[in-house]
Amino acid sequence: MAGLTLRNVAKSYGATEVIESIDLDIDDGEFVVFVGPSGCGKSTLLRMIAGLEEISGGEISIGDEIVNDVAPAKRGVAMVFQTYALYPHMSVYKNMAFGLKQAKMPADQIDERVKAAAEILDITPLLERTPRALSGGQRQRVAIGRAIVREPDVFLFDEPLSNLDAALRVQTRIEIARLHERLGTTMIYVTHDQVEAMTLADKIVVLRSGNVEQVGSPIELYETPRNMFVAQFIGSPKMNFFGPDDLSEKGHALLGNPDFVLGLRPEHMAKVSEKDALLTAVPNLIENLGEYALVHCTTPKGTEFIVKTTDFTAFEKSVPANIGADPERAHLFDAKTELRIER
Numbered sequence: 226m227a228g229l230t231l232r233n234v235a236k237s238y239g240a241t242e243v244i245e246s247i248d249l250d251i252d253d254g255e256f257v258v259f260v261g262p263s264g265c266g267k268s269t270l271l272r273m274i275a276g277l278e279e280i281s282g283g284e285i286s287i288g289d290e291i292v293n294d295v296a297p298a299k300r301g302v303a304m305v306f307q308t309y310a311l312y313p314h315m316s317v318y319k320n321m322a323f324g325l326k327q328a329k330m331p332a333d334q335i336d337e338r339v340k341a342a343a344e345i346l347d348i349t350p351l352l353e354r355t356p357r358a359l360s361g362g363q364r365q366r367v368a369i370g371r372a373i374v375r376e377p378d379v380f381l382f383d384e385p386l387s388n389l390d391a392a393l394r395v396q397t398r399i400e401i402a403r404l405h406e407r408l409g410t411t412m413i414y415v416t417h418d419q420v421e422a423m424t425l426a427d428k429i430v431v432l433r434s435g436n437v438e439q440v441g442s443p444i445e446l447y448e449t450p451r452n453m454f455v456a457q458f459i460g461s462p463k464m465n466f467f468g469p470d471d472l473s474e475k476g477h478a479l480l481g482n483p484d485f486v487l488g489l490r491p492e493h494m495a496k497v498s499e500k501d502a503l504l505t506a507v508p509n510l511i512e513n514l515g516e517y518a519l520v521h522c523t524t525p526k527g528t529e530f531i532v533k534t535t536d537f538t539a540f541e542k543s544v545p546a547n548i549g550a551d552p553e554r555a556h557l558f559d560a561k562t563e564l565r566i567e568r
Contacts (some may be wrong), residue, residue, distance in 0.1 A: 227288035227301065227378035228253040228411060229274065234283035236269055236435075243269050244435045246283065251413065251428075256405050259415045260422040260458070261432035267415045268383055270432070274413065275304050275381050287379060303372035304381040307388060309364040311356040317343075318352040321371045335374075342373040345407065346400070362393040366400070373408075382414040386421065398424060419459055423447070431455050453486070453563040456556060462491045462519065464556070465530035467504060476503035479552055485566060488556035491519070491533035494548055496540060502547035506530070508540045522548070 229251040236244040244266045251257050259267040272278040274285060276297035284291050292300050311320050318339055325335045343349045346366045356364055365385060372380060382401070386394045402425055405412050416422055422429050423443045431438040431446065431454075439451040443459075450456035450464075457463040467487045472480060480487050487503075506522035520532040520540045532540070532548060540546055557566040 228255070229379065229413070230284075230286040231274075232284045232286075234270070234273065234285060235281045236266070236273060236278065237281045242435060244273070244281075247437055249430065249437065249440070251411060254409050254411055256402075256412045256414065256425060256427045257430060258422040258426035258428075259413065259430050259432060260417065260419055261438075262458075263417060264434075265432040266435040267417075267432050271304075271381055271383055271413060271415050274379075275302055276300050277304075301378035302381055303375045303377035303379075304383065305365075305368050305372050305385045307384045309356070309368045309388075311364060311367060313356050316353050316355055317348065317359070317367050317370075320356070320367055321374055324371065325374060338374040338376070339370075342370040345373065345404065346370050360393075361389050362397055365389065365397055369401070369404070373404075378411065380410055380412040382412065384415055384417070386416070386418075394421075401425065420461060423459070429459070431458060449565070450556070451565055453488070453558050453565075456488055456558070456565070460490055462531045462533060464488045464490050465494070466558070467524070467528060467530070468526075468560070470526045471524045471528050472504050473502050475501070475549075479503060479555055480557070482557075484560050486558045486560050488558055489530075489550045490554065491531040493554040494532045494550045495534060496532075496536070496546050497549035499547050501549045503549050505545055505547055507545050508542050511540060511542055513537060522546070 231247055231249040234244060234247045259270060261267050269278060273280050276295065280293060285293060287300055321339045321342060322335045325338065343352055346369060348363065348366050348370060351359060351363060386397055389397060398421060414425060426443055428440060429443055429446055430440050433454055439446060439455045446455060446459045450459060453466065469477060469480060469483045472487065476487065504524055506524045508520050508522050510521040512519040517533055517535050518537055520534060522532060523529050557568060558564065559566060
């Protein structure tokens with residue numbers, strides 16, 4: 226096992242700068258998730274760590290070795306891709322063993338590693354099947370098994386769940402978390418899904434336009450987002466933002482400065498009495514999801530936001546409501562810089 230260090234890592238395609246200058250430390254055994262919107266550079270960064278993309282500047286170290294000029298096969302990493310990339314004519318066993326055979330490993334060692342990985346992933350009964358006889362979730366487990374048999378220092382996952390349906394995504398996500406707990410190997414996982422990031426990560430790296438916006442534990446990013454981008458990206462539904470024109474007198478007192486923006490998470494908002502209201506709004510859509518309801522509202526100034534509630538009788542569609550929140554759960558941001566204001 227090994228940790229990773231990135232120092233001033235950059236990537237350009239001609240005049241187009243994809244990754245600007247990233248510094249990052251990943252400890253041995255950590256589960257780190259790169260998260261961000263499409264085009265933010267997260268997969269490019271992962272491919273540079275794997276050696277599948279050349280870096281334009283900086284240094285990447287795995288353990289104590291700078292690997293800028295080290296071939297991908299010699300970096301001690303194993304990558305699981307979004308597509309399973311299995312050989313259709315080979316059995317599961319042969320797919321998992323193929324890389325080890327190419328490396329001329331003795332047959333008895335190959336057999337031992339393949340069977341051990343199959344046991345970990347609960348795919349032993351599938352070893353003689355071909356990929357076409359497997360479900361999507363089973364194919365992804367075979368792809369993960371192919372990585373496990375290499376016994377890498379670092380596992381790299383590039384959106385491995387994006388081709389699975391909702392139920393399989395949850396199941397496979399749990400399996401990956403258990404795999405990390407069992408192996409204790411450093412894992413770097415790329416996703417655009419912040420739910421995956423929150424549930425899997427020891428540490429989340431939020432990326433935007435080739436830059437790191439914030440690094441921290443899931444709870445740190447949820448409770449103390451560095452800026453408005455992170456505040457909206459981490460949390461589901463995303464954080465609501467309100468300007469002075471949206472707020473009541475009580476809301477203005479909480480805001481404190483007309484150049485600030487008030488941030489409130491949907492789950493921290495509720496219908497309240499008029500004297501406790503931070504704002505007034507009209508519900509225009511109520512989504513009853515069984516466990517909770519999402520109430521889509523609009524302020525008189527046209528700001529749209531969501532209240533997440535378990536009080537299914539509190540709101541009525543098209544009936545104005547007074548809405549408040551615990552002031553201790555409120556966030557303030559500078560409207561110009563979008564940075565969080567410490568209260």
